Amino acid sequence: MSGVQGLLCAGFPTPAELRLRAKLSVGGPLENSDDKYWGGNHMSDVISATIGSVAGAFLESIHGCHRDQSRNLRDRRRASAESLLLDLRPLHRRMRKVDFSRNPKKWSHDINRALHCIEANQSLLPDEWRHLCRSVRAAVGEATGLGWSEVLGGKPSKVASFDAIWIEHGAAYVGYTIAKIERWQNANRDASARRIRLADFDTWLRLTGKYSRV
Template identity: 35%
Template sequence: MTDIVSGASSIFGAVAGPVAAGQVTKGHIRWARRHASGTALLESLLSVKRLLDHRDVVTDVERWKMAIEGAITTIEQEQSGLPRQWAHLERSVRAAISEATGLGFADRMSDDQCWRVVGFDRLWLDFAAEYLRLVIATIGLWREEPSFRRANQVTIPSFDRWLQESGRYVPGLGLWPDESSLKPQRRERSILP
């Protein structure tokens, strides 16, 4: 309920000035919705990112489960307002979390199941944290972009594509393959910023 209230107040606040001036346009309303959606996504993903950054301190599975549930639920709720090319976002966030902790589907598991499957892998925790850093930065750019057209052109690579493009993992070649074996795998143009 609080999310609905804060989202509504965010939209209201962003549109209130132009309404008072009698200058509300579709662009203002679109931007306000995008801003509210981006804010909700950033807050939920930042909670997971903080856990990834403090993995040595925070090993309580219940805290991980709550943060992951919040992030996945928010992505599901906001999916209809996101750019079409972000359709993979939920799947990619789940994959990153699954590789790092085994808890990618914590929102669909009981507490006992979470305790049984949890396993922290230091290398994949670093990969997940770096990927979420990219996702969070990109969502921030999308949220603040004043042009609707340019906002819908903002891209986030899938987790698998990001791993390949950044040279961290390539299916069939493993972790950190050498540069010469990556050349045939790369396309003409990288999608990474």
């Protein structure tokens, strides 16, 4: 069996069928079936048009996949940001209250909630934000005097040793973090979202000059 015969037996279209399909794709006259119709450059034009349409469909499929992937990443990023904001805002409000409670159990609830949420969403955050859990813990710890074991529910002090200056600094840092998360949430492109900078707590203290006020 020849190579051509093998292709025909395998179900591949015959040359005549290929010419007919090409006619249909470019609107050629079906009634004109003689080879004169394919003289000159017409056959190459048909082939070019067919290849172009196939390539166009392929590229559109690739772009469609990229669009779907980008949309999925954007949706996940925005859901992650919404979760973080939902748990950080109550902690921020508690830190900004003038008549805040000095009961460490009440603080432990908000602190635990915020830190656990950060850890749960860490994989979706920009690489430069890996310090976020540590930074928020440091900001709150300096403000309240609560150790990490106390926050986790060990044996909390009867009264937390709040420091007025550090509670102000801690609240300002958590507020700064919330503003950055909001920018990250609202970024239109994931590349832009990844470029948003978030300073760690110690760097932020130096940049804002708050170390000198302690």
